[in-house]
Amino acid sequence: MSVGGAVAAGVPASHENLLLRLAVEHFLYEEAALLDNWRLDEWFALFTKDARYLVPTTDLPEGDPAHDMMFVDDDYERLKGRVNRLKSRYAHREYPSSRTRRLITNARLTRVDSDEVDVEASFAVYRSRNEMIAPYVGLYRYTLARGTGGTFLIRRRRAELDLERLTDHGAVSIIL
Amino acid sequence: MITPTQNNEYCLIAESTLVDLANLIVEDAAAGLFRVHRSAMTSAKIMELEQERIFGRSWLYVGHDSEVPEPGDYRRRTVGGRPLIFLRSRDQQIRVLINSCLHRGALVCRTDSGNANAFQCFYHGWSYDTTGKLIGVPDPDGYSNNFNKLEQFLVTPPNVDSYRGMYFVNFGYKVPSLANYLDDARELIDLTMDSAEPLGGWKVVRGTAKFRIRANWKLLAENSTDNYHFRTVHRTYSDYLTDRRERLGAAAPSVNRITNSQSLALNNGHVAMLTQSVGRTIANPSPVWSKEAAAETARLREQLATIYGEERGHQMSDISRFLIIFPNHAFHDTQSGFRMRQWWPLSPGEMEVNQWEFVPRREREDLAAYRLEGAVTFQGPGGFGTPDDIEALESCQVGFGAPEVEWSDISRGMQRLPRSDDELAARGFWRQWHALIQGLDGAKRTGDLAAPELSVHKMEVRA
Numbered sequence: 001m002s003v004g005g006a007v008a009a010g011v012p013a014s015h016e017n018l019l020l021r022l023a024v025e026h027f028l029y030e031e032a033a034l035l036d037n038w039r040l041d042e043w044f045a046l047f048t049k050d051a052r053y054l055v056p057t058t059d060l061p062e063g064d065p066a067h068d069m070m071f072v073d074d075d076y077e078r079l080k081g082r083v084n085r086l087k088s089r090y091a092h093r094e095y096p097s098s099r100t101r102r103l104i105t106n107a108r109l110t111r112v113d114s115d116e117v118d119v120e121a122s123f124a125v126y127r128s129r130n131e132m133i134a135p136y137v138g139l140y141r142y143t144l145a146r147g148t149g150g151t152f153l154i155r156r157r158r159a160e161l162d163l164e165r166l167t168d169h170g171a172v173s174i175i176l
Numbered sequence: 177m178i179t180p181t182q183n184n185e186y187c188l189i190a191e192s193t194l195v196d197l198a199n200l201i202v203e204d205a206a207a208g209l210f211r212v213h214r215s216a217m218t219s220a221k222i223m224e225l226e227q228e229r230i231f232g233r234s235w236l237y238v239g240h241d242s243e244v245p246e247p248g249d250y251r252r253r254t255v256g257g258r259p260l261i262f263l264r265s266r267d268q269q270i271r272v273l274i275n276s277c278l279h280r281g282a283l284v285c286r287t288d289s290g291n292a293n294a295f296q297c298f299y300h301g302w303s304y305d306t307t308g309k310l311i312g313v314p315d316p317d318g319y320s321n322n323f324n325k326l327e328q329f330l331v332t333p334p335n336v337d338s339y340r341g342m343y344f345v346n347f348g349y350k351v352p353s354l355a356n357y358l359d360d361a362r363e364l365i366d367l368t369m370d371s372a373e374p375l376g377g378w379k380v381v382r383g384t385a386k387f388r389i390r391a392n393w394k395l396l397a398e399n400s401t402d403n404y405h406f407r408t409v410h411r412t413y414s415d416y417l418t419d420r421r422e423r424l425g426a427a428a429p430s431v432n433r434i435t436n437s438q439s440l441a442l443n444n445g446h447v448a449m450l451t452q453s454v455g456r457t458i459a460n461p462s463p464v465w466s467k468e469a470a471a472e473t474a475r476l477r478e479q480l481a482t483i484y485g486e487e488r489g490h491q492m493s494d495i496s497r498f499l500i501i502f503p504n505h506a507f508h509d510t511q512s513g514f515r516m517r518q519w520w521p522l523s524p525g526e527m528e529v530n531q532w533e534f535v536p537r538r539e540r541e542d543l544a545a546y547r548l549e550g551a552v553t554f555q556g557p558g559g560f561g562t563p564d565d566i567e568a569l570e571s572c573q574v575g576f577g578a579p580e581v582e583w584s585d586i587s588r589g590m591q592r593l594p595r596s597d598d599e600l601a602a603r604g605f606w607r608q609w610h611a612l613i614q615g616l617d618g619a620k621r622t623g624d625l626a627a628p629e630l631s632v633h634k635m636e637v638r639a
Contacts, residue, residue: 056383057386059288059383059384059386060382060384063383065552067382068383069383069533069551070552070558071552072558073548073552081416081419081560082560084412085412085416085560088411090412090415091412091564092409092567092568093564093567165386165528166386166388166557167388169387170387170388170570171566173563
């Protein structure tokens, strides 16, 4: 999976790759629908046990969690902790829950193997709460594990923000 | 209810209430009461005074020497509203230059960080070397001989000084030296700085948390040395830690970081809370860490006691230090890592925050991983802690929209030896703020009248 502004070449536009992209887009849209509807347990079930969910800081989209500070660096257990937290009425920043709307577009397959697919896609995630709407804009980089029958699980999910600073957002309190 | 004062030079209009500066804080030591008038958080007039009387004459943090390791390395910083270049010039000096061309004012440096041989203004092409000296003007024949003979330099702030690798500026005149300004806060700073010496000293890691909070800037000073809110605001974080500990079959920590803690009001408005805590890679392990990592922290703890003596060594290892360098700089050496955080008012109701994480240059890989894990889990906009702090501060600011509720209460712990869940630190900050905002040189006393004398570095380390 490439990171941090490095533009990976897309795969050739073969009939097979275009069909695969449709299946990947279908998966991303279903995932977004789960998040926008706060169906977090079902969303968490989309991850492999060795999954990683990453959000680099705004000044370092290429950040490497091994030695850089990130906004989010979740392995499977911490991601589970994040989901449990967001379901709690004591996660004050998200209680009552914000409303979110995810626009995902420009999906590009950058690697197609028999067992994995790398995907890049643009996102705009709008979060509304307390009379305020703040858009998170950036680039997703996914590594999806291919299952049978065109299904996928998420092995790597990285949300690189184009913002220079979190402004009205204050925090990254939702799943990006 | 306070009596409105008419015709006072500094009458402030907080919605319908008139308050004069002397009455912004009401303290009754005998009764154990301390209250702050909420117009301090909402008034544009007060914010104007803060710019002049607080930010205009306090030492303000710019950066750490590890951020500019090589000649030519630079970082752009905005401090007190001034665009600055923090750099190591080609002659190896760390300098602070004001990032404004002498010609017409444009920025001579327009990238956030990098390495430079010179800075050339893009507007008309004037160029400066890394000491700030003007070295080139396009078409100099257009200028007089006198002009061309002048030695000209980018302007530097009137006061630039450093302490233990931290660089500060002060835009005031006739200000105390940085060392005198920091005063007894240096004891706490030294403990943290010395503790990493065997590991090569501290360096800033890449990845700055840059965010805003829609609340008055002083609320973050209050929040940063306040353990009273921990149980209520950070319940989901505590629950996560408990779940994790139980999943890993580890014992609960034996120290209670609320009861074995102190709140401190130091000289010149610097304040702190100290808590005995586990999970410090220097050097008191968490029960969930590997045996090897625990053994390494035990070795470090012994090493620090050998180098610095048992008393200071154990303070370094076992005690977390949450220090605020007045007015707007957090120096937090904690159980979730060591970081600095600086914040600026954008308006009475909004602040901008920058946060930098520090690591020892030569920390063993497993401990470095525990350190970053601790930091990212709690801290910053994506952690399990900070978002709820932000929510609390923003919630207070919304509440301040009702001027009928005039006062905030900061009285907790006025009549006992103050712990970290008391509010002595907040009172210390407010007392200094109150003195400065009235145009005084500083508070005569930042501590409580009834408080016993506390020794900064001699907190009892319990087994």
